[in-house]
Structure formats: C-alpha cells, structure tokens
Amino acid sequence: MRRRHLLLASAATSCLGLWGCGQRFAPLTVSAHAWIGYEPLFYARQQGWMADILAKLNEVPDASSSMHALVAGLADCAALTLDEVMRVREAGVDMRVVLVFNVSNGADVVLAKPHVRQPADLIGRTIAVENGALGALMLAECLKALGLGPDQVKVQTVGFDGHLEAWATPQVDALVTYQPVAARLTQAGAQVLFDSSRIPWRIVDVLAVTESALSQRPDDVAALVGLYFRAYEQWRSNPQDASNWLVRRLHMEPNDIALVMQGLERPDLQANRSLLDGPEPKLLPQARSLATFMRDSGLLKRQQDVSDLFTGTALPELGAAA
Incomplete structure (x- = not known):
C-alpha cells in the first residue's frame, strides 16, 4: 500500500536494443x-x-x-x-x-504503549521497526530527542504488514510506523513519542x-x-x-x-x-x-557523493504544467 510496498512487470523489449529499430526507442x-x-x-x-x-x-x-x-x-x-x-x-x-x-511531515511516527510514561520507561524495552534507512532514521532521531542511546533499548525488526500484529503482543513496547496504522493505534490509546515533522525534508x-x-x-x-x-x-x-x-x-x-x-x-x-x-x-x-x-548505520558501505544527484532539467516551465 505504501512506498515500501508495491508488481514487477517485465520491461518493454519489443525492440531488441534501444537503438535497433532505425534509431527508434522502446518506451x-x-x-x-x-x-x-x-x-x-x-x-x-x-x-x-x-x-x-x-x-x-x-x-x-x-x-x-x-x-x-x-x-x-x-x-x-x-x-x-x-x-x-x-x-x-x-x-x-x-x-x-x-x-x-x-x-513526510508527520506521516511517519514513533508510538508507545500507555505504560511508557517517560523516556526512562523505554530503557530495556523493545521497539519494533521496519528494516531499512527510514525506520533506522526515525528510531535514531526519536532516541536522540528523548535523550536515550541506541544501546538502551531493544530493537525488533517487523515489516509494515506486521505492525498491527506486533503491537498487539506484550513483547513490543513501542513502534516506528506510519499512517494510516498510526491513527488506528493512537485511537486505541497509543501515544506519539516522535513524528517526522520534527525532521523536515x-x-x-x-x-x-x-x-x-x-x-x-x-x-x-x-x-x-x-x-x-x-x-x-x-x-x-x-x-x-x-x-x-x-x-x-x-x-x-x-x-x-x-x-x-x-x-x-x-x-x-x-x-x-x-x-x-x-x-x-x-x-x-x-x-x-x-x-x-x-x-x-551500515546501510551504505561508503560515503556517497550526492552532488550530482538532483536536476531540474526535466521539470516543465512554470505555468506550463496545468
């Protein structure tokens, strides 16, 4: 359902080699x-x-x-x-x-169960999170905001499809998730410890x-x-x-x-x-x-040069998009 969820159809190959049909491209x-x-x-x-x-x-x-x-x-x-x-x-x-x-400007959140009343209550507790950079980033920023270190909590890897099920277990005390799961859990008593509006862009x-x-x-x-x-x-x-x-x-x-x-x-x-x-x-x-x-965090093997990553060359001229 979300960006971290999505059918791999085969690529168009009607023209073998993009250059093969009289300089005509495949789609x-x-x-x-x-x-x-x-x-x-x-x-x-x-x-x-x-x-x-x-x-x-x-x-x-x-x-x-x-x-x-x-x-x-x-x-x-x-x-x-x-x-x-x-x-x-x-x-x-x-x-x-x-x-x-x-x-994301609040769509990604870290939720805690009602028994977590203050940051110290998370020490030694288990936080469920998706594997990947976004979950790791949200968790790291949340712990920093709460004044806790990564060695003070336990981390359990849970895919998004398993968030509701994980929350229902007594082993999980907090969860890094996103909407619409976040809204359903807050309506059931979960409290928001941190959200992505605090780490804009x-x-x-x-x-x-x-x-x-x-x-x-x-x-x-x-x-x-x-x-x-x-x-x-x-x-x-x-x-x-x-x-x-x-x-x-x-x-x-x-x-x-x-x-x-x-x-x-x-x-x-x-x-x-x-x-x-x-x-x-x-x-x-x-x-x-x-x-x-x-x-x-070990998600990249080396520092990546991103100086050439962005370009506006494909954007329409202002006033030409409608």
Missing part, C-alpha cells in the same frame, strides 16, 4: 508501486495520457522490486524514497532525481531516472514529468475526484486517506524547482546528511 520503462504520492502517475495511465508519450508504467509489488528492476536494467525510472535511490546508486546504477513526489519520495536514460532521452523524461504535473494540477482543482480515485485504488477508507495526506507535503512545480534546480538544490544538504547517516 521509457517506469517502475512504481501503490503509494499515495505516486498515484498521479497511475491516474495519468488510466486516463490514457501515457499513450501520448513514449513511456510505459509498470506497477510492482514493492520498492524492492523497483530497485531490482533498475539494477537488472529492466527499468529506466522508478518511484522510490531518497535512501532507496542511494542504495541503487551504490549497486552501480548512476541515478538522477528529477521529481519530488512528497515529503529527511523522508522524501522521488522519481529517479538512470543517467543514461536522462542524457539519451531527455524529452521523454520531461514528458513523463509533465504528465505527473498535469494529473497533480487536475487533482488539486478537484480534490474529491482525487479522494475517490485513491479510495478505489488503494482500498482505504476516506478518513484514512485524509490522515495520510495531512502528514505529507506534496511540492508543486515551483517548489520542485527550488528543491532540485540550480548549483545548490534545497535537497542537497539533506541528501548529504542522509548519506552520512546511512554510511554510519
């Missing part, structure tokens, strides 16, 4: 899973807009499938979190971020493109990004249509959709330009910090 292959931030792309596909550009959107079961597709050469672009892009880069695929879908969903696809097919990449903003603007003008689409597509209740949206910031075209464009994009310091955190 630009885009891999994405079902997550609110990525849904404008799926909406564009359903509307038939993808037929107007040379691109094919494959829905995959989870982010790992998109990462594997990039590494295997089966995808040119993928919707991922920034940390996932860095892991693909470390696997040897040169990637560029051309679009920011959303930023650290949890970011993006569209990443291989450097080769961007350099060889810049017009196709720009057309894809333009389709996203076409859907984005249509949804912004008709929020009820957007809600109805998300309810049907993601099999979520309208209230849950609203809760997730409240915890997300979805940058418009002008904000995307600020985040991605220029010699010092706004996201660059955050990416450097994230890369250092991932290296120090």
Whole structure:
C-alpha cells in the first residue's frame, strides 16, 4: 500500500536494443508501486495520457522490486524514497532525481504503549521497526530527542504488514510506523513519542531516472514529468475526484486517506524547482546528511557523493504544467 510496498512487470523489449529499430526507442520503462504520492502517475495511465508519450508504467509489488528492476536494467525510472535511490546508486546504477513526489511531515511516527510514561520507561524495552534507512532514521532521531542511546533499548525488526500484529503482543513496547496504522493505534490509546515533522525534508519520495536514460532521452523524461504535473494540477482543482480515485485504488477508507495526506507535503512545480534546480538544490544538504547517516548505520558501505544527484532539467516551465 505504501512506498515500501508495491508488481514487477517485465520491461518493454519489443525492440531488441534501444537503438535497433532505425534509431527508434522502446518506451521509457517506469517502475512504481501503490503509494499515495505516486498515484498521479497511475491516474495519468488510466486516463490514457501515457499513450501520448513514449513511456510505459509498470506497477510492482514493492520498492524492492523497483530497485531490482533498475539494477537488472529492466527499468529506466522508478518511484522510490531518497535512501532507496542511494542504495541503487551504490549497486552501480548512476541515478538522477528529477521529481519530488512528497515529503513526510508527520506521516511517519514513533508510538508507545500507555505504560511508557517517560523516556526512562523505554530503557530495556523493545521497539519494533521496519528494516531499512527510514525506520533506522526515525528510531535514531526519536532516541536522540528523548535523550536515550541506541544501546538502551531493544530493537525488533517487523515489516509494515506486521505492525498491527506486533503491537498487539506484550513483547513490543513501542513502534516506528506510519499512517494510516498510526491513527488506528493512537485511537486505541497509543501515544506519539516522535513524528517526522520534527525532521523536515529527511523522508522524501522521488522519481529517479538512470543517467543514461536522462542524457539519451531527455524529452521523454520531461514528458513523463509533465504528465505527473498535469494529473497533480487536475487533482488539486478537484480534490474529491482525487479522494475517490485513491479510495478505489488503494482500498482505504476516506478518513484514512485524509490522515495520510495531512502528514505529507506534496511540492508543486515551483517548489520542485527550488528543491532540485540550480548549483545548490534545497535537497542537497539533506541528501548529504542522509548519506552520512546511512554510511554510519551500515546501510551504505561508503560515503556517497550526492552532488550530482538532483536536476531540474526535466521539470516543465512554470505555468506550463496545468
């Protein structure tokens, strides 16, 4: 359901070798899973807009499938979190971020059971968390804010699909999770210890493109990004249509959709330009910090140079996205 959940369809191979059919390209292959931030792309596909550009959107079961597709050469672009892009880069695929879908601004939380009344009550207790950079980042920042060290708590790895079940067990005292699970648990008595609004611009969903696809097919990449903003603007003008689409597509209740949206910031075209464009994009310091955190946490083998990670070259001109 979320960015960390998503069908790996095969890449388009009707033209063996992208250069083989009289210089004609196969469709630009885009891999994405079902997550609110990525849904404008799926909406564009359903509307038939993808037929107007040379691109094919494959829905995959989870982010790992998109990462594997990039590494295997089966995808040119993928919707991922920034940390996932860095892991693909470390696997040897040169990637560029051309679009920011959303930023977590409260959607990710650390919850505690009622018997945790003060930070000291967590000492020696068990915190359940997803394996990966985002869970590790949320846990580390929460412990820092509470004045606790990582050696003062026990950590249990639990996938998102197991969060509700883990919470129901007496062995788990706190949980790193996100909406809509967070809302359901707080309604049942869980207390919020920490949320992502306290670490702005650290949890970011993006569209990443291989450097080769961007350099060889810049017009196709720009057309894809333009389709996203076409859907984005249509949804912004008709929020009820957007809600109805998300309810049907993601099999979520309208209230849950609203809760997730409240915890997300979805940058418009002008904000995307600020985040991605220029010699010092706004996201660059955050990416450097994230890369250092991932290296120090063992999630990356070495410090990653992210100075060339962001580009605004595929963004439409201001006023041209609607």
